[in-house]
Amino acid sequence: MKIIDILNKREMSLSFEVFPPKKESSFETVEATTEEIAACHPAFMSVTYGAGGGTSKYTMEIAKNIMDKYNVPTLAHLTCVSSSREAVHEKIEQMKQLGIKNVMALRGDLTPELEKTDPSTWDYKHATELVRELKEMGDFCVGAACYPEVHPDSVNQKDDLTHIKEKVEAGAEFLTTQMVFDNNLFYNFMYKIREIGVTVPVIPGIMPITNANQVERAIKLSGSFMPQRFKSLVDYFGNDPEAMKQAGIAYATDQIIDLYANGITNVHVYSMNKPDVAKTIMENLSNILGKDFNR
Numbered sequence: 360m361k362i363i364d365i366l367n368k369r370e371m372s373l374s375f376e377v378f379p380p381k382k383e384s385s386f387e388t389v390e391a392t393t394e395e396i397a398a399c400h401p402a403f404m405s406v407t408y409g410a411g412g413g414t415s416k417y418t419m420e421i422a423k424n425i426m427d428k429y430n431v432p433t434l435a436h437l438t439c440v441s442s443s444r445e446a447v448h449e450k451i452e453q454m455k456q457l458g459i460k461n462v463m464a465l466r467g468d469l470t471p472e473l474e475k476t477d478p479s480t481w482d483y484k485h486a487t488e489l490v491r492e493l494k495e496m497g498d499f500c501v502g503a504a505c506y507p508e509v510h511p512d513s514v515n516q517k518d519d520l521t522h523i524k525e526k527v528e529a530g531a532e533f534l535t536t537q538m539v540f541d542n543n544l545f546y547n548f549m550y551k552i553r554e555i556g557v558t559v560p561v562i563p564g565i566m567p568i569t570n571a572n573q574v575e576r577a578i579k580l581s582g583s584f585m586p587q588r589f590k591s592l593v594d595y596f597g598n599d600p601e602a603m604k605q606a607g608i609a610y611a612t613d614q615i616i617d618l619y620a621n622g623i624t625n626v627h628v629y630s631m632n633k634p635d636v637a638k639t640i641m642e643n644l645s646n647i648l649g650k651d652f653n654r
Contacts, residue, residue: 406433437464538564571593611628
């Protein structure tokens with residue numbers, strides 16, 4: 360099933376992101392973890408793609424396994440900036456052969472090696488180019504990323520919004536946000552993109568922080584704003600692992616419920632490959648998921 364068809368149902372749904380192993384020796388462990396999450400039967404699951412394409416083989420294997428074994432639609436990530444056009448086209452053909460229909464088109468992080476080179480020599484500079492090629496090369500449902508708090512490489516939010524609109528005009532059928540810890544920032548972002556004519560579905564990304572050490576990493580990865588109520592939670596419970604885990608899941612659940620209550624029907628959870636966290640959130644929302652409260 361294509362992701363856009365799930366989004367168009369207007370039912371409350373939850374999806375999870377998982378990541379592949381960095382090395383082959385960890386593959387079976389990670390595969391088992393992703394299967395546990397798939398057994399929760401989320402609306403779909405996305406599988407990330409390592410910097411430089413180093414885990415691309417595992418991305419496709421895990422995505423196909425989830426589809427075949429659990430009948431859960433998958434969204435395979437694909438990055439382009441650190442790859443040649445030939446290599447990217449090869450990956451696209453592999454996806455077609457495996458029956459992968461949904462692709463998250465990403466520029467990808469700039470590796471230190473790449474930053475030392477001349478950008479004019481890169482085959483890809485922006486995700487927009489990858490979006491366009493995916494639509495030209497196959498019957499893919501293509502998603503793209505967005506940053507409610509402005510992409511770190513953008514000059515300002517106006518510039519960032521322009522690039523988002525370009526991705527949609529190139530063929531992106533939905534957008535997924537970087538992790539958000541303050542829903543008001545997401546609502547403000549939604550107002551701004553609708554104002555410039557971007558009408559595709561936007562899925563907010565929520566990351567349950569289940570240990571205090573995740574906070575610094577989350578800020579480094581996304582530059583996300585941490586509201587005071589969340590900081591207070593970490594300060595108070597951070598030294599007790601079990602309490603912090605419970606409080607972090609509760610905070611994420613509260614965010615998701617607030618999003619649903621304000622008309623957002625689809626939410627994506629960055630699960631960090633933690634089946635227990637995914638299961639608990641699904642249980643917390645058991646009487647909400649799959650319903651259309653606008654009927």
